[in-house]
Amino acid sequence: MNLIEMNSICKSYRNIGFETQVLNNVTLHIGEGDYVSIIGPSGAGKSTLMAIMGCLAQPTSGEYILDGEEVGKLNDRKLSRVRNEKIGFVFQAFHLLPGVTALENVTLPLVYAKQTPGNAKERARELLAKVGLEHRLHHTPGQLSGGEQQRVTIARSLINDPRIILADEPTGNLDSKNGIETMKTFDNLVKEGKTIVLITHDSEVAQHAGRIISILDGQIDSDSGVHRERNTLSL
Amino acid sequence: MISSFLIAFRALFAHKTRTFLASLGILIGIASVIVMVAIGKGSQKEVMDVIAGMGENLITVNAGEMKRRGGRLRLTGNVNTLTVRDAYRITDEIAEVEMVAPFEEKRMVAKFGNNSAETTIAGSTRDFLIIRDYHLQSGEQFSERDSKTANRVAIIGMTAVKNLFGEEDPMGQVIKVHFIPFKIIGVFEPKGVDTNGLDQDDLVLIPLSTYMRRIVNQKHITRIFVRASSRNNIAKASEKIRELLRENHKLTDDRNDDFTLVSQLDLEELKKETTELFTKLIVGVAAISLLVGGIGILAVMLISVKERTREIGIRRAVGATRRDIIRQFLYESLIIGFLGGGLGIILGVGLTLGLTKWGHWILILDPNSIWTASWACAGLGIFFGVFPAIKASKLDPMEALTTE
Structure with a gap:
């Protein structure tokens, strides 16, 4: 079964009477454990595609089924729960809370979780250790380098053990060394069974993924996964 | 719930100056409410003390109709129907009356040696001192015999003492009123001004019999002071006095009273009205300052929401619902309200106690005003926080995240 199933998704914005069509009839299926760019x-x-995929925005029309649930029809509370439990976000601009320690930033999603696990702090520490920040637990974003901040973001995206990681230009604000480190982390996460959707304009970064989808003018221009599926079938 | 509260608390703690400034309006508003109400209550008590000081359970019967002119009660017309006999019938026939003191007074010039001063020469009975709560500082009360024989003795008030004797001891001295010599046998303790602002110490009291015979030579009097047997009986006693006097004066139903009754309760009621008006005015002013304080919260919260758009986006992305965001910002405004309110209560109570202790003002702390103030600041916090909180919750998460 597909984890992400988008059928004929359209998204348009109305601005001062003008309607701008951003996504036009996008159909996209991503399976569990896939690594997609x-x-x-x-x-x-x-970005709009990612916003819809991450339940941060609702499509104007079309059907989006996430993990067997039609999310296009969910109310704010349920949609928020989906974001909280099933999706981990990694942003280009990191989006950490300023003035709050790395440890607390990582546990932020648990504040809004249905149940806060008793070992929240312990788990946050483990995740920060996993991304190599065990010595930076009590530093605030301002005291961390860009690469370190991005690793805090990754740790935060994992705290609720989501099935999908959505990364929007994760290497965009990083130097090449930190960029490579970040991509290695993603590669490892896929091996652990996470589904990763990577949005990038860097074709080198995109190459990490097993499947590359190219978007142009709100439509899917090409999708290497289609070939792969075919290849799998022919095997 | 608790976590939203903590988030709000920490956000406010991170912006100490802004939080303080936001709560400043509420702080000043609440403090002023408390102090002003205390001033109002204090002045009310002051007035009530003066009324009570005029004598316990006092009913005054005045000859003629009393009218309020220029803020003071004045007698109108010249009525000669009120007599000493009326006074004694009142004590004899009305069970609710404890005692009476018929009274007559006149502004006259008194002389001591080369000093002369205008003062109030009053004639009354021994019970006058009890009914009107006058106490002797030195000397003694005139005797039954003094009254019977219309003896020329006088008890003198402090103001008259100062005007006539200066620093000299008045006891045993002789003053002249209308060329009639009076021996000073007692001096009153100072009593201050009455509710009309008249000096109650500018007084020379002589036996009523002496007054009627030697000073004025008349039968009618202008006033009777009556003490009711208890506070509860004041109204009943007043009613019975009215009936008795109307009957005594042979007033038919179509004729108005030729006397005016003013009881302690009437005076209290009258003064209460003015102080209550004052209190209402204070509350109005305070409400405006609280409203301004609330608008302060509104402004700061709106700025806060705008400034933290990105934070709202982040929280939404990791799973905060609209309701979570509303709650967070509402808690913030509520905390600001309570902070301002709490500090305002401390400041208000402090000022009240300080002014009472060192400023020698009469202020009375009203627990009700503190209680109301607490509710007011909670209410203001919520009322002026709702709009910014809803605004925050309505932000589109994706747009919020991309806001610079």
């Missing part, structure tokens, strides 16, 4: 020039609709 979405590439495309800026303005192609990558």
Whole structure:
């Protein structure tokens, strides 16, 4: 079964009477454990696609089934729960809470979880150790380098053990060394069974994924996964 | 719930100056409410003390109709129907009356040696001292015999003492009123001004019989002071006095009273009205300052929401619902309200106690005002926090995240 199933998704924004079509009839299926890159020039609709995929925005029309649940029809409370439990976000601009320690930033999603596990702090420490920040637990984002901040973000995205990691230009603000480190982390997460959707305009970064989807003008331009599926079938 | 509260608390703690400034309006508002109400209560008590000081359970019967002119009660017309006999019938026939003191007074010039001063020469009976709560500082009360024989003795108030004797001891001295010599046998303790602002110490009291015979030579009097047997009986006693006097004065139903009754309760009621008006005015002013304080919260919260748009986006992305966001910001405004309120209560109570102790003001702390103030700041916090909180919750998560 597909973890992510988007059928004929359209998204348009109405701005001062003008309607701008950002996504136009996108159909996209991603299976559990897949490692997918979405590439495309800026303005192609990558970020909007990710927003819908991450339940941060609702499609104007079309059907989005996430983990067997039609999320296009969910109310705010349920949608928030989906974001909280099933999706981990990694952003280009990190989006950590300023003035709050790394440890607390990592546990932030648990604040809004249905149940806060008793070992929340312990788990956050483990995750920070996993991304190599065991010595930076009590530092605030301002005291951390860009690479370190990105690793805190990754640790935060994992705290609720989500099935999907959505990463929006995760290497965009990093130097090449930190970029490579970050990509290695993602590679390892896929091995652990996470589904990763990577949005990037960097084709080198995109190559890490097993499947590359190219978006152009709000539509899928090409999808290497289609070939792969076919290849798998022919095997 | 608790976590939202903690988030709000920490956000406020991170912006100490802004939080303090936001709560400043509420702080000043609440403090001023408490102090002003205390001032109002204090002045009310002061007035009530003066009324009580005029004599316990006092009913005054005045000859003629009393009218309020220029803020003071004044007698109108010249009525000669009120007599000493009326006074004694009141004590004899009305069970609710404890005692009476018929009274007559006149502004006259008194002389001591080369000093002369205008003062109130009053004639009354021995019970006058009890009914009107006058106490002797030195000397003694005039005797039954003094009254019977219309003896020329006088008890003198402090103001008259100062005007006539200066620093000299008045006891045993002789003053002249209308060329009639009076021996000073007692001096009153100072009593201050009455509710009309008249000096109650500018007084020379002589036996009523002496007054009627030697000073004025008349039968009618202008006033009777009556003490009711208890506070509860004041109204009943007043009613019975009215009936008795109307009957005594042979007033038919179509004629108005030729006397005016003013009881302690009437005076209290009258003064209460003015102090209550004052209190209402205070509350109005305080409400405006609290409203301004609330608008302060509103402004700061709106700025806070705008400034933290990205934070709201982050929280939404990791699973915060709209309701979580509303709660967070509502808690913030509520905490600001309580902070301002708490500090305001401390400041208000401190000022009240300080002014009482060192400023020698009469302020009375009203627990009700503190209680109301607490509710007011909670209410203001919520009321002026709702709009910014809803605004925050309505932000589109994706747009919020990309806001710079």
